Amino acid sequence: MSAIIVPASLLRDIESHCEAGYPEEVVGVMIGRETGSDRVVTELIRLENMRVENRQRRYTVDPLQLAKIERDTAARNLLVLGFYHSHPDHPAEPSPTDLEWAWPFYSYIIQSVQQRSAAVKRSWRLADDEKSFWEEEIRES
């Protein structure tokens, strides 16, 4: 099974970002490289949640910000591997909304935040039929 390998310090960054944003959802991008069937995250960038309403339940990324990140990342021979986002007081499982908006290839780490405290996090990839997710192991390094 393939895994997404994330340094402990970056996992803590994800947790503190998600806790700081509570009760709203937050989102960030994960950058790194692929090695065989695994992928290694080397940096994170916190993104702005563009939503003006229902921010407790939704996030939307600014496409132009993402376009610039894609461009800079490609120029450094790195990849945008995916995104993390928080589910305040919801489980770390993809919702129908997450499925509706999911893209192939990207890893989607969902960080559950229960009562302000980071709880479970899990990583998900869109299946080839684009109708479901499969779970990818998060390996701390």
Place this chain on the structure above:
Amino acid sequence: MIHVQIPTPLRRYAGGSASVDVSGSTVGEAIASLAAAYPEIGKNILGPDGKPRNFVNIYLGDEDIRYLMGLDTVTPDDSTLLIVPSIAGGAGAPSGKLTPDEMKRYSRHIILPEVGVEGQEKLKHGSVLLIGAGGLGSPLALYLAAAGVGRIGISDFDVVDYSNLQRQVIHGTSDVGKKKTESAKARIESINPFTKVEIFEGEFTSKNAMGIAKNFDIIIDGTDNFPTRYLANDVSVLLKKPNVYGSIFRFEGQASVFDPTKGGPCYRCLYPEPPPPGMVPSCAEGGVLGILPGIVGLIQATEAIKILLGQGDLLIGRLLLFDALGMKFRELKLRRNPKCPLCGDNPTIHELIDYQNFCGISAQADLPVISVEDLKARIDRGEKPFLVDVREQFEYDICNLDGKLIPLGQIPQRYAELDPNQEIVVHCKMGGRSAKAVEFLKEHGFKHVRNLEGGINAWWSRIDKGMSSY
């Protein structure tokens, strides 16, 4: 030559390249030439109609082509097209566009330019918490559900009583005895099956309030008592959510929107301290015109809908007063109090407190009381304590326990008519006014004075169902 930046998920269809060059004098031509060279990329970014998919953004330089000329936007030589996936998601139900059934149901909203499809979708994704499913909660729930609010939470601990039906129009005669939350849920679901109802059975307290309220966009105060009203206010200020306030008494009502995040005051700015217990009678004690909560509740519903839509001028910083007998609306300007302990510049309240205590109700609990069962037993044994009824004459005429009638307001002038050494039991309808009277009498040297718990209402429901009640 046009450079097209390919996002990571689609690079595998372009041999791993982050950028490919195509030709074309417009965005449409460039995308067509990209799709011809890389059919899989074409499928991902263009729908069957040949237009870019909703989940794909195309930028020419820094501009979204939707805000330029779309596919007809001219592409100068050497310009760069950015293909960017829409990244979105979130917990909970799908963002969901309106279904054809919903379009039909809400068509009279949708043709309003201020609402439209977008506004109706905001209502669908919106959520409100109704604290109380009584007089105010009834019209609120009915109209908010009919209007298409996606999720309505209802907190109530009471069961439907015959005396509620005169104004609590969400409940029917056949609902008497049922839990108000469940009765309201059934009615909402028959009005609008698209509205999700979450019920919170039991009292809304400092322990559960934050957990319940945090999952809703708007808090609506439909309470009938001061502890819960201050609790609703404090919860909304601490969670930074708007609190749509309404209250009713006899023929008069008031409404406002408290939202310190928008510069307005909170309930504590208006009323820093609760009145002493028993001073302001409840609807059960003071009476209320049945129609009044309909009017005030619908003012609250209107404000809630406007908040969700982001339209119109809200009652922030304004207290709307309604007088049904005079048929007049008046408006008072309200200002945020910079010294407010909750929303002021240097707040001292950072978490929920004990609201019973804050409203003096625990202190009142220390007053000596007697239950209706004990009183009945003593009467049966022939040792009847002296009974004082502090209700009004017209209430006395409906039903009484043969006590001496001195309405609460006359106690300070007439207490000399009572013997301070005699054992006295004071009662009213529910126990609120009589508690006030007991407190007064104790302060004036009465040694053996007690409050009848639950008032004549408790007597009626537990001792003598045969007597008239109101």
